[in-house]
Amino acid sequence: MEAAKFLDAVGSWPAYDGQMVHVEKLPAREARFGELSEPFPLPVREALLGMGIPELWAHQARCVQEARAGKNVAVVTSTASGKTLAYTLPVLERLVLEPESTALFLYPTKALAQDQLRGLLRMAELSAGIGQVLKTGTYDGDTPSGARRKLRDDGNVILTNPDMLHSGVLPYHMKWSRFLANLHTVVIDEIHAYRGIFGSNVANVIRRLRRVCRHHGSDPRFLLGSATIANPHDFARSLLGEDVVLVDEDGSPRGPKQFVLWNPPYVDTASMERRSANVEGHRLFTELVKARVQTICFSRARVVAELIHRYTQEALTREKPELAKRVRPYRGGFLPRERREIEKALFSGELLGVSSTNALELGIDIGTLEASVVVGFPSTIASLWQQAGRAGRGSEEAVTFFVAYNDPIDQYLMRHPEYLFAQSPESAVIDPENPYILSGHLQCAAFELPLEEGDLEHFGEVARDLIRLLDENGRTRRVDGRSYWANTDFPSRTVNLRHMSDDTYTIIEVPADLGKGSAYRPRTGPEFQAPDDGEARVIGNVDAISALELLYPEAVYLHDGETFVVRHLDLEGKSAYVERRDVDYYTTPVLEQHLLLRGTREVGTWAGADTGFGDATVTWFTSFFKKIQFFSVDSIGWGNLDLPPQNIDTTTAWITIPAEMRGRLKAMGKNAVEGLVGVRNLLISVVPLWAMCDRADIGGVVDSKNLGKPTIFLYDRYPGGLGFVEHAFRRPAEIFGAALALVSECPCESGCPSCVGLPVLRPAQHQDPEAGGAWPIPDKDSAHLILEELVRRSEEEERAAPREAAVAAS
Amino acid sequence: MPRLDPVHSGIARLLRGEALAPRAVSRRRSQDLVDGAVLETIGRHGVCVIRRPVRELLPGTDLERDLRDAFASLATRDPQSVYPGLRAAVGRRVEDLVVLDLETTGFWGCPIFLVGMILWEAGELISVQVLARDYAEEKAMLAASVSFLGARSLLATFNGKSYDVPCFRERCQYHRVPSAVHDTDHVDVLHASRRRWKGELKDCRLQTLEWEVVGLHRVGDVPSAEIPGVYHEFVATGDPGLLQPVLHHGRVDTVTTASLLARLLADPPLPIPRRPRKKTTPAKDID
Incomplete structure (x- = not known):
């Protein structure tokens, strides 16, 4: 597209009011090609030719070369740079040369595995030589048992996810002995998705896989793919537990791109209220589609993706009706068939626009589009670049609009574009040796094969102590130097790789007149009766946690784009019954979160403040909902809800600020609680440095309910706790010192996302950001004062009595 | 050497929460461990073997004779009149027969700890059980069992096509013990029993058939589902008393399988014995 021309046109819109606060011109990059020392065997060359690929880009060629040399390789290049091909080619080459060899492909989601399967099958169609040898399929929860058996017995390229490997393959490894004994390559794509708790678990699943492979006599090489992160090499190494060659010289060409920061203007000069980002975003999206520019519009929540779609479709119907059918929404929760349809239509160009959640951020193959509109900061810089990277094909100029919400982070980025363009993307951190996580996987490992000295090579020296504990506690039993699984439990059933449940709710449409005029079939409420099959139609699904929101x-x-009203949510049957009803509003949930301290394990004092460590139940629930009118975003009503809360029982560490400190802040005209919220956010930023976890693995609340005084509670977002926040209790001087350094070194004036951060840690996942209340950014000054004073007192204490000051910090 | 970080003092507590109470482990390597058990060297491995003549297990019945008669009758019969699942027996000598039944430490894919067999030794029908006294003895136990099985060419099981044989093969493969157990030499009594008694009895589970058809009543038995747990406890404590009911259970399973086989092969089929009136009055106690 001609981005400059489009931007000129935008500047002359009647409604244009200086929204383009910054335009960053990203230069084009020439393609760089690479050479192979040996050509591919004929069937692979045929497939490449069939795909119209005469030459490999530099990073692809290097990946093939390193893989041929038997190395582990991590390919870390931009979106749409042909990573899939880079690691698929060595697999196919091996398969052609050695048809009995096998390969395992791991993807973070089932949908992605299914998408990639289609890519493989396409290559098999293009080359008879590949078609003859390739026996492939996805092996996941959706695979029927007949097909599972066939894949186990005959398959040579199996696509699955880490959860299935963990609980459906490794415990039954003897059934997989043919596949495992011949396992030549393991491909792990989108490794940036494996950060934090999930990643630490996956790293252990990989160690278990390598150990089981060794038993079966194979030693597979690993080919990894990742989006850009700050520490790809270290991260790939710790995920694998082995050395890996990093390939990050991106040889794919990139057209020039204009990256536009778009800030919706104030509604009027007198107010601080800005125009709706959703409405502004849909306008840009609509204009791009009207100009026949194929565009993807990303937003943060499913509700917003649907809203923007609806607005756009209405606008097109008015302004260019022939295009109204050429836009669709795309998000999680659609039925697979629907998703396939949309992906295909995008690929073929039949669709001009798609309004999507981050479901399309991962490597689902939809080709490359010409423009992207990102409505709202997608929580990490890495994600923002992934989403922006969906636009830009060949040498043509592409455009990305980043539309800001009127919230502190988005507004900060509008004021500080350099933060976006200079800041490196986030690091991905995992800790496979976290003893809580490791002890679960050691039990799974013992079930698979008895543990022995040599296993420390896979699991690290810490495993030695853990195995001793398992032996002492009778989970395993040591006989002749090996620890055997010694009870009737099935350990992989109790070890969950993710912190969310993987239950899903089915969304079922029922006729609008169902139950009308019948005393026996109430329209809503607990007596609602599920209709007969003929009257109902499954239209989608949603994970169990989201269902309640x-x-x-x-x-x-x-x-x-259509509105359905939920008539009944069946918690036991895990179904939601909806009926089609034309309404002019949507709804947004209001979440409440509570922490209840259940027990104290240890208490201490530090810097004159009371600290503690104990057990807590963290509860959140949807307490009521608001009805919001389309477009105007006016709240037109609300309803109470009586839904069961969701809990996790976990561990918590807390600190209560001394009363005189609060008094002093008050005397200075500061609000202590606002300061504490800032301190909480800072702590959540620094604790991961000690705990080796992701920020998202830790939660925190500030409240006075539990202890009668304003207290910061940090908790592990995992049932039972994983020892993360325990660090804050054991090492207050180091952790508060780091928090102080972070806030005092931050150059911002009065708080930014990098320091005191978000006022609300976990807004409802499915909330329209514009429908929630506006919160101020936490007060940087107060947070700074609190930390400074605590650190000063702690240093004084340390000087006075070096031994007693810290609580069990040794 | 890296140690558990003191930060993670809670880990021991976490593990303890779900564990058995720690117990002293006594290593038992003597043959008087289990009543009647002897240490034998079979192949290269020393293993624990428990032998009991079937005649002693079932006083008052003659399983030896029933089996001999059944096999003898096969020689004169049209193979088509034999239940399809049992035709592998045609043309075999009764001495070729070995009945097999396994006990494992848990779910599918878990180790085997007891291989129970009924076979002929010196003209006498014997129950032979090979026991792994702890997890490390599984390999020796399997190798010894393969010696017993390999010398006999007709295998009989109850549901062994789906369970015992693949499970045995899988564990042999795991330990790289060459196994000579093939489907072709195998009669699965479950399939023929279904053909014969389906609809007539409430189900065709082994214990139902045992009660209704063979007319045995188990005394001092342990439910199948509890067996893995009992075994783990036995390994933990070394208490041979724990294992007696498990060994008994295994023996009865093989005896019942052999009795069913004799009945199903007999032509005409042996009559079903009169059903005992109440379950409390045993038809015939065994052991």
Whole structure:
């Protein structure tokens, strides 16, 4: 597209009011090609030719070369740079040369594995030589048992996810002995998705896989793919537990791109209220589609993706009706068939626009588009670049609009574009040796094969102590120097790789007149009766946690631009019954979060403040919902909800600020609680440096309910706790010192996302950001004062009595 | 050497929460461990073997004779009149027969700890059980069992096509013990029993058939589902008393399988014995 021309046109819109606060011109990059020392065997060359690929880009060629040399390789290049091909080619080459060899492909989601399967099958169609040898399929929870058996017995390229490997393959490894004994390559794509708790678990699953392979006599090489992160080499190494060659010289060409920061203007000069980002975003999206520019519009929540779709479709119907059918929404929760349809239509160019959540951020193959509109900061810089990277094909100029919400982070980025363009993307951190995580996997490992001295090579020296504990506690039993699984439990059933449940709710459409005029079939409520099969139609699904935030009774469920109203949420049957109803509003949930301290394990004092470590139940629930009118975003009503809360029992560490400190802040005209919220956010930023976890693995609240005084509670976001926040209790001087350094070194004036951060840590996942209340950014000054004083007192204490000051910090 | 970080003092507590109470482990390597058990060297391995003549297990019945008669009758019969699942027996000598039944330490894919067999030794029908006294003895136990099985060419099981044989093969493969157990030499009594008694009895589970058809009543048995747990406890404590009911259970399973086989092969089929009136009055106690 001609981006400059489009931007000129935008500047002359009647409604244009200086929204383009910054335009960054990203230069084009020439393609760089690479050579192979040996050509591919004929069938692979045929497939490449069939795909119209005469030459490999530099990073692809290097990946093939290193893989041929038997090395582990991590390919870390931009979106749409042909990573898939880079690691698929060595697999196919090996398969052609050695048809009995096998390969395992791991993807973070089932949908992605299914998408990639289609890519493989396409290559098999293009080359008879590949078609003859390739026996492939996805092996996941959706695979029927007949097909599972066939894949186990005959398959040579199996696509699955880490959860299935963990609980469906490794414990039954003897059934897989043919596949494992011949396992030549393991491909792990999108490794940046494996950060934090999930990543630490996956790293252990990989160690278990390598150990089981060794038993079966194979030693596979690993080919990894990742989006850009700050520390790809270290991260790939710790995920694998082995050395890996980093390939990050991106040889794919990139057209020039204009990256536009778009800040919706104030509604009027007198107010601080800005125009709706959703409305501004849909306008840009609409204009791009009207100019026949193929565009993807990303937003943060499913509700917003649907809203923007609806707005866009309405606008097109008015302004260019022939294009109204050429836009679709795309998000998690659609049925696979629907998703396939949309992906295909995008690929073929039949669709001009798609309004999507981050579901399309990962490597689903939809080709490259010409423009992207990102509505709202997608929480990490890495994600923002992934989303922006969906636009830009060949040498043509592409455009990305980043539209800001009127919230502190987005507004900060509008004021400080350099933060976006200079800041490196986030690091991915894992800790496979976290003893809580490791002890679970050691049990799984013992079930698979008895543990012995040599296993420390896979799991690290810490495993020695853990194995001794397992032996002492009778989980395993040591006989002749090996620890055997010694009870009737099935350990992989109790070790969950992710912190979310993987239950799903089915969304079922029922006729609007169902139950009308019948005393026996109430329209809503607990007596609601599920209709007969003929009257119902499954239209989608949603994970169990989201169901309570998205499908509460009377919620408006937006699906493919249409409005459905939830009549009944069946918690036991895990179903939501919805009916099609034309309404002019949508709904947004209001979440409440509580922490209840259940027990104290240890208490201490540090810097004159009371600290503690103990057990807590963290509860959150959707307490009521608001009805929001389309477009105007006016709140037109609300409803109470009586939904069961969701809990995790976990561990918590806390600190209560001394009363005189609060008094002093008050005397200075500061609000102590606002300061504490800032301190909490800073702590959540620094604790991961000690705990080796992701920020998202830790939560925190500030409240006075539990202890009668304003207290910061940090907790591990994992049932039972994983020892993360325990660090804050054991090492207060180091952790508070780091928090102080972070806030005092931050150059911002009055708080930014990098220091005191977000006012609300976990807004409802399915909330429209514009429908929530506006919160101030936490007060940087107060947070700074609190930390400074605590650190000063601690240093004084240390000087006075060096031994007693810290609580069990040794 | 890296140690557990003191930060993670809670880990021991976490593990303890779900564990058995720690117990002293006594290593048992003597043959008087289990009543009647002897240490034998079979192949290269020393293993624990428990032998009991079937005649002693089932006083008052003659399983030896029933089996001999059944096999003898096969020689004169049209193979088509034999239940399809049992035709592998045609043309075999009764001495070729070995009945097999396994006990494992848990789910599918878990180690085997007891291989129970009924076979002929010196003209006498014997129950032979090979026991792994701890997890490390599984390999020797399997190798010894393969010696017993390999010398006999007709295998009989109850549901062994789906369970015992693949499970045995899998564990042999795991330990790289060459196994000569093939489907072709195998009669699965479950399939023929279904053909014969389906609809007539409430189900065709082994214990139902045992009660209704063979007319045995188990005394001092342990439910199948509890067996893995009992074994783990036995390994933990070394208490041979724990294992007696498990060994008994295994023996009865093989005896019942052999009795069913004799009945199903007999032509005409042996009559079903009169059903005992109440379950409390044993038809015939065994052991």
